[in-house]
Amino acid sequence: MSENQRLDADVIVVGAGPVGLTIANTLGLHGISVMLLEKGDALIDYPRAVGMDDECLRSIQGIGLVEQVQQHLTPYHWMRFVNASGRVYASIEPRTDEFGWSRRNAFNQPAVDVELLNGLKRFPNASVFLSSELESFEQDKDGVTLKIKQAGSPKTLRCRYLVGADGGRSVVRTQLGVGFGGFTDTSQWLVVDIRNDPLGVPYIYMHSDPKRPYVSVALPDGVRRFEFMVWEGETEEQITAPARMAELLGKVLPPGTDINKLDFIRKRVYTHNARIADRWKVGRVMLSGDAAHIMPVWQGQGYNTGMRDATNLAWKLAYVVKGLASDTLLETYNIERPPHAKAMIDLSVAAGRIFYPRNVFKAAFRDVSTWLLNQIPAVKRYFSEMRYKPMPFYSEGLVVHEKTPRKNSPVGRLFIQPRVRTQAGEVKLLDDVIGTGFALLAWGADPNYWLTPRSKAILAAMNARILTVKPVVQMQRRVDVSDATEVIGDEQLRLKDWFGEHPGSIALIRPDRFVAGIAFPVEINELLEAVAGKMGLNLDAARRPASTTLQEAA
Known part of the structure; x- marks a missing residue:
């Protein structure tokens, strides 16, 4: 060697x-x-x-x-944005x-x-x-x-x-x-982490006071984080000096708090990039x-x-x-x-x-505009439920999009994870049933009926589970599925809703839980062939016994 x-x-x-x-x-x-x-x-x-x-x-x-x-x-840790007068002008509270x-x-x-x-x-x-x-x-x-x-x-x-x-x-x-x-922001921030939380209130508060913006964060294990904006000309040595720290914390802690009793973990100035x-x-x-x-x-x-x-x-x-x-x-x-x-x-x-915002006029405009927007329920929900957050979407890569493009196609997006019922009667999150490989997940059809021998070999090489989802009350009926197909129950009816929103009743889900493609049963072999080609799948390697040592693999 x-x-x-x-x-x-x-x-x-x-x-x-x-x-x-x-x-x-x-x-x-x-x-x-x-x-x-x-x-x-x-x-x-x-x-x-x-x-x-x-x-x-x-x-x-x-x-x-x-x-x-x-x-x-x-869990369910909300983020609240507060202006200089103390009004919460935005609150992010996603409950999904x-x-x-x-x-x-x-x-x-x-x-x-x-x-x-x-x-x-x-x-x-x-x-x-x-x-x-x-x-x-x-x-x-x-x-x-x-x-x-x-x-x-x-x-x-x-x-x-x-x-x-x-x-x-x-x-x-x-x-x-x-x-x-990219760029480095000209502003700097002082991070102060403290044990034995002196406030104890939950959530994250983003205080948007133009005089000195700061953040207050409740963390597990009784840790409180404060972040203070550092103004131009202030050095780390100056702003972390005991007298300046007492001044900063005196504005965010109850009057009379003994700053000397605070159990500091660290104080550090950092720059945003x-x-x-x-x-x-x-x-x-x-x-x-x-x-x-x-x-x-x-x-x-x-x-x-x-x-x-x-x-x-x-x-x-x-x-x-x-x-x-x-x-x-x-x-x-x-x-x-x-x-x-x-x-x-x-x-x-x-x-x-x-x-x-870098000046009081921009801050005032933000305060007025957010107050107005909060009066519109749909807009308020958009922000509180974090719908503005860009979800990962793969337009290219290991994805096979439908022949007719659709605006809300599930392909290239993260698949949902509801709770499902197994044949043993256990209720589990979907990923715990799928395992570490691919999954061919169907609603209202038995994928095995439609699979060619080559498609079955492709799925074996992918380490894929073949599953059909049914309403829980139908789980024990096997007249419509073969013994080779695993049946799971739609405990929360979310999978039924998901398939009802998209054209296609069989989804190929990747190990990272993104949808590689969706198809009707009559199209499934074509989809599998396309995905196998995009990943350079090696069916011969899948048939060989796995090497047990590095030397054998080499």
Whole structure:
């Protein structure tokens, strides 16, 4: 065996933040050997991101860690925007659970990161190396060779694929020579995190006072976050001095509060950036999370957008490493994710401009216009239910759109996750029934009746479950389905509604729960053939026994 064939891991991920940890857990779940490198000697132990959405929590569910993570969340965590006079001019209170979870959750990031790290202990094929700093790498047609410094000592590693999840100052992105276009906001903000919350009130309050905008955030475990705008000419040393801190906090805490009794976790000034990488895949190297994009905090979407990257990329890496799909599948990551990340950046920038207008006249205009808009119920619902949030939509990539384009097509969008009833009588969230692969999900039809032998081979290679959904009261009747088809019950009648809104009764759902295509039973073989072509599916590899060691795989 040559040096180029000797692998330390199929995939090496640089950066043990939430994105790197999620990618590693997903690969571990798929049986792929993965090595996670982190230059720090421990995970970051102070709060950073504070908001987790339903899509993100669904991703954590997908790697089997949602029960561990939920204890660190506050679900249904509203965000209220308050003007200088104390009036709430907008309140974001989404109560929907179409993806199975609360749409807005406050969370304790250090505690969640630890759960993700501990989750890797489940997999003998996953390893984590702290104090391991990437110095350089080179890629060739067979893999990537890394030069790292591990606990101060040089070391060489080799893998098939490299993922840079190493933050906004990504070494991987820099060495790839990939541009990171966008802008840095001229404003700065002071973040103050305090244990033993001195206020205790729930929710997030965005105080839009032009004299000094500030944010007050309730977090789990009795942590309170304040964020204060830093004016031009103020330095970090000045604004964090005890006298200035007492002045700032004196305006947001009850009169007479003893500032000296506050248990500070950290005080830090930071700048908002809005940047996105020109390319997210170069050969065998991919960028993910903050290495691919960074955005202002105003919609709490930096963390969540990175987790969407991880969920999109990791299963594709697993299929390619196993030889089930070609590099064509990995290219779809570079096609699908950047447009949505850019949309989230634009939303965050716009929200910031509404929250802290630079003069009193703009603030007055905002206050009057929002008061008027709040009198219109449809407009108020639009904002309170977060309908303005751009949902991921893949117009290109691993999707097969209907022959007749439709404005509200479900193809390329995230599938819903209602509760369903199994044959054993258990009520579960849909993803827990589907598993880690694809799903061919039908309403009112038995897919197996229509499938050709080739289509069945395609589904087997995809690791797909074939399921028919019925009303719960019909679950035990099998006259219309074969033994090869799994029947589940529509516990909440949401699947019936979903199929009733779209032309087609069979949906092909990807491992990341996006709809790859929808068809009527008579069209299903054509759909499967098209999806197999787009992912470069290898039916021969699917028939071979899986390799059990890195050396056998090489």
